[in-house]
Amino acid sequence: MWQYTYLAINFFTVIICFLFSFHPKIKFHRHFKAFMMASLLVAVFFIVWDVWFTKIGVWWFNDRYLIGSRLFGLPIEELMFFICIPFSCIFTYFCLDKFFKLDWNPDFERIFVIISITVLLCLSVYFEQRIYPFVTFFTTAISLFVLYFILKVKWIGKASLIYLILMPGFLAVNGILTGSGLDSPIVNYNPEYIIGIRIFTIPIEDTVYGYEMILWNLYFFQKFRTE
Helix, strand or coil, rough: CEEEHHHHHHHHHHHHHHHHHCCCCCCCCHHHHHHHHHHHHHHHHHHHHHHHHHHHEEEEHHHHHHHHHEEECEEEEHHHEEEEEEEEHHHHHHHHHHHHCCCCCHHHHHHHHHHHHHHHHHHHHHHCCCCCHHHHHHHHHHHHHHHHHHHHCCCCCHHHHHHCCHHHHHHHHHHCCCCCCCCCCCECHHHHHHHCCEEEEECCCHHHHHHHHHHHHHHHHHHCCCC
């Protein structure tokens, strides 16, 4: 029974959003192709990152909660994670953007982006000896710079607000993955490679990691949408 735990987390993360995708007032199912193209493209980068960090021991997986199938050294459930989590997030963004006006004042958004980049770069330098925060903070800073100043996207503020709205769900899912309510974590972290600050059982770096992943999923989803 326990070997289906991670699989069940993925399933329950996505099932409600999937079912509501067919609601006549939402019709997100018309964008399934755009989503899959975007998520698979972004997943390539994050899977390479995941394989690397697993190989050097930044994190590892508890076989007790896995069905046992692996690809590239990663549990099949971990690969599914890069589809299921973005699906729920992009679906939520799509719905909120459809029914509410959440756009930010351009000047305020620019200030937010600049401050975020500056803080993330400073943190990456400060934690340069710990690979998870260093890589996460640095690549997220670069992602924000590229998205805002080079690709000229105008939704960073809106996406950040929606990510904050999604945070309770993020904490619930990642909380279980990192051991909340379980005898032991599904995903274990080497304390030598992380800051050590946790939200409940979740390393603080995970929140930034997820933020970067969703930003790129959203960017490519918007690019591949036909309407």
